[in-house]
Amino acid sequence: MQAIKKDKSNRFLLIPLGACAVGVGLILWAVLNYLPPADYTYNTDQNAAYLLVTPAPSSKVTRKLPKKAIVAKPTPKVATYSKHLKEGVTIGSIYIPAINHNLRIVQGTTDASLKLGVGHFKGSVLPGVKDNCVLSGHRDSVFAELGTLKKGDRLIVSTTTGKFTYTVRRMRIVEGDDRTVIVPTKHAELTLTTCYPFHYFGHAPQRYIVSADLKESKLRIL
Numbered sequence: 001m002q003a004i005k006k007d008k009s010n011r012f013l014l015i016p017l018g019a020c021a022v023g024v025g026l027i028l029w030a031v032l033n034y035l036p037p038a039d040y041t042y043n044t045d046q047n048a049a050y051l052l053v054t055p056a057p058s059s060k061v062t063r064k065l066p067k068k069a070i071v072a073k074p075t076p077k078v079a080t081y082s083k084h085l086k087e088g089v090t091i092g093s094i095y096i097p098a099i100n101h102n103l104r105i106v107q108g109t110t111d112a113s114l115k116l117g118v119g120h121f122k123g124s125v126l127p128g129v130k131d132n133c134v135l136s137g138h139r140d141s142v143f144a145e146l147g148t149l150k151k152g153d154r155l156i157v158s159t160t161t162g163k164f165t166y167t168v169r170r171m172r173i174v175e176g177d178d179r180t181v182i183v184p185t186k187h188a189e190l191t192l193t194t195c196y197p198f199h200y201f202g203h204a205p206q207r208y209i210v211s212a213d214l215k216e217s218k219l220r221i222l
Contacts, residue, residue: 079161079220081126088113091120092127092159094135099145105157109136118142124182124191127157128164128217132185136193139204143194146208147171155190155212162219166190166212174207181209188214 085091087108095102104117105127113119114137120126121134137143155166166189173196174181181193190212195204 077222079222081159081161088116090117092157094118095156095158096149096153097156098149098153101142101145103137103142105135105159114138121182126161127159127190128162128188128214128219130188132183132189132191134182134191134193139194139196139198139200139208143192143208144198146192146194146210147198149210155192157190160220162217164188164190164214164218165216167215168210168212170211172209172211174209176205176207178207181207190214 081091085107087110089107091105091107093102093104105120106113106116106118107120107122109119109121118135118137121136124134125131127133137146139146149168149171151168151170153168155168157164157166176195181191192210192212194208196206196208197204198208
């Protein structure tokens with residue numbers, strides 16, 4: 001009788017142990033089902049419990065922009081001198097601020113041309129061109145005050161091709177047969193010549209020379 005009672009008590013102990021085991025199992029099940037997986041992030045702003053996080057693409061997609069059309073700018077056309085300038089034709093004018101004279105420039109240095117104004121020596125380049133431009137005038141008319149010019153004075157020549165500003169570099173006196181006055185130069189230069197002495201009866205034996213360098217050019221655009 002005592003053995004039978006002992007077996008019944010062991011049977012009653014199994015009931016709470018089983019209940020505990022069931023409880024622990026329910027807890028584990030709840031934990032496993034309600035904890036979010038590692039690949040998800042909980043989002044409290046959405047009705048859904050979880051929101052999948054997708055990684056950003058590693059490669060960048062670039063779009064080639066269309067190239068701008070390059071439009072070639074037209075080359076400006078500048079005025080040029082006529083290839084055939086007749087004797088006595090007007091080329092332009094020379095303004096000398098120091099003596100406030102604006103003088104006419106004509107082609108050629110004949111007696112007839114020099115009566116019209118300052119004459120351009122045909123063997124030299126025209127004003128504004130790189131080389132030596134030689135202009136001559138009478139000492140008792142257009143160039144009567146040439147001897148008053150000083151170093152640094154401006155000579156402004158205006159022609160059909162533009163406006164050219166020269167600056168006086170030096171003055172000198174040479175003999176009448178000195179041909180070094182009309183020699184070519186490596187830069188744009190203006191040479192003014194007249195007879196010397198300025199006050200002399202008859203044909204003056206020497207020449208008064210003014211040399212000036214080109215400092216500014218304003219070409220005429222057609």
